[in-house]
Amino acid sequence: MDRDPVYESITFDLWRSKCLVAAAELSIADHLASGPLSLDELAARCDCPAQRVMRLLRPLIGEGFFSRNQAGEYCNSEKTERLRSDHPQTLLPIALQFAWTRDQGWWKVADSVRTGRTGYQLEFGQELFEHLADNEKLAANFDRAMTALYSAETDGIVHGFNFGDVERLMDVGGGNGSTLVPILQQYDHLQGVLFDQDHVVERAKEALAESPVFDRIEFQTGDFFAPIEHRADTIMLRHVIHDWDWDDSQTILRHCRDSVGPDGQVLVVEMVVPEDDRPHPAKWLDAVMMIVTGGWERTEEQYRELFDGAGLRLDRVISATVPHARVSETIEILVGKPTTA
Numbered sequence: 609m610d611r612d613p614v615y616e617s618i619t620f621d622l623w624r625s626k627c628l629v630a631a632a633e634l635s636i637a638d639h640l641a642s643g644p645l646s647l648d649e650l651a652a653r654c655d656c657p658a659q660r661v662m663r664l665l666r667p668l669i670g671e672g673f674f675s676r677n678q679a680g681e682y683c684n685s686e687k688t689e690r691l692r693s694d695h696p697q698t699l700l701p702i703a704l705q706f707a708w709t710r711d712q713g714w715w716k717v718a719d720s721v722r723t724g725r726t727g728y729q730l731e732f733g734q735e736l737f738e739h740l741a742d743n744e745k746l747a748a749n750f751d752r753a754m755t756a757l758y759s760a761e762t763d764g765i766v767h768g769f770n771f772g773d774v775e776r777l778m779d780v781g782g783g784n785g786s787t788l789v790p791i792l793q794q795y796d797h798l799q800g801v802l803f804d805q806d807h808v809v810e811r812a813k814e815a816l817a818e819s820p821v822f823d824r825i826e827f828q829t830g831d832f833f834a835p836i837e838h839r840a841d842t843i844m845l846r847h848v849i850h851d852w853d854w855d856d857s858q859t860i861l862r863h864c865r866d867s868v869g870p871d872g873q874v875l876v877v878e879m880v881v882p883e884d885d886r887p888h889p890a891k892w893l894d895a896v897m898m899i900v901t902g903g904w905e906r907t908e909e910q911y912r913e914l915f916d917g918a919g920l921r922l923d924r925v926i927s928a929t930v931p932h933a934r935v936s937e938t939i940e941i942l943v944g945k946p947t948t949a
């Protein structure tokens with residue numbers, strides 16, 4: 609049946625998303641990881657009444673999320689394997705990020721649009737990164753959610769940009785290092801610097817202790833709203849600038865420009881919003897930024913202007929193909945070169 613698309617969007621799309629996120633929060637895919645379970649066994653592992661577990665899963669099963677075998681036992685389906693915590697491309701952290709943050713402030717969209725404040729601030733009285741700094745469990749999950757969302761892009765970056773002439777690459781706002789590590793693995797000569805807030809870097813250092821490139825990474829903590837005292841010939845900012853409004857973005861970029869010096873370069877890795885009206889994931893991500901962090905996804909022209917105000921010239925835009933994309937089939941690497949001393 610073809611349902612009215614407006615009705616579908618405001619009801620079934622929401623219900624499907626909420627049930628799936630709840631199933632993730634109840635660890636159902638993990639409970640089913642070692643094989644099929646009867647409803648009673650599954651409900652006992654979730655510590656929930658059986659009838660309610662059945663009613664949560666029934667509409668999902670109808671759409672291929674989870675399944676039942678001939679004995680009527682519950683199983684993971686191909687789709688829900690990716691909600692297992694041990695799946696190499698797990699989507700669980702993304703679901704938990706929604707579950708634990710009231711959908712990242714998306715209960716307050718109209719208020720956010722009306723007031724100019726983020727939905728996150730309206731919901732929690734704190735901005736996202738302040739909230740994460742105060743909540744270790746949420747922050748550790750956020751790092752993993754960024755990997756789940758964006759790690760497919762790293763291949764595109766590694767192959768889309770030639771790091772052959774780079775000596776020292778600083779990943780500013782580099783999170784858990786899941787971008788820097790594959791680049792260092794691909795380019796043996798490179799020295800890496802992972803720069804982020806102290807709680808993020810502490811977790812990254814611990815998690816990367818066994819990495820074969822650990823010795824080539826310098827772990828540095830700091831705040832990119834203050835001058836960055838560490839030096840590199842190339843700075844990369846992946847999905848950092850889109851978190852911030854115009855003035856904050858220019859402050860970060862200016863600090864990066866000062867850090868790389870007159871002969872360096874600043875790579876901003878983001879999706880560029882097309883000027884026309886065709887559908888593009890960057891347009892949705894821009895709405896996410898408006899509601900969640902107060903940032904923007906920008907057009908190429910807006911990046912050019914943004915760079916210009918930070919003493920950078922937009923030298924070129926490389927559109928890298930992202931195989932097995934989660935968000936977008938291409939990712940743009942915007943190369944900024946310092947214009948002023």
Ligand SMILES: C[S@@+](CC[C@H](N)C(=O)[O-])C[C@H]1O[C@@H](n2cnc3c(N)ncnc32)[C@H](O)[C@@H]1O
Pocket residue numbers: 737754755758780781782783784787803804805808830831832833845846847848851
């Ligand atoms: C959206 S995440 C992107 C992480 C990573 N670059 C990636 O692509 O997966 C933004 C990062 O900016 C960092 N960040 C936020 N505020 C910061 C600040 N004031 N100084 C340094 N890093 C900050 C966060 O801790 C987080 O790791």
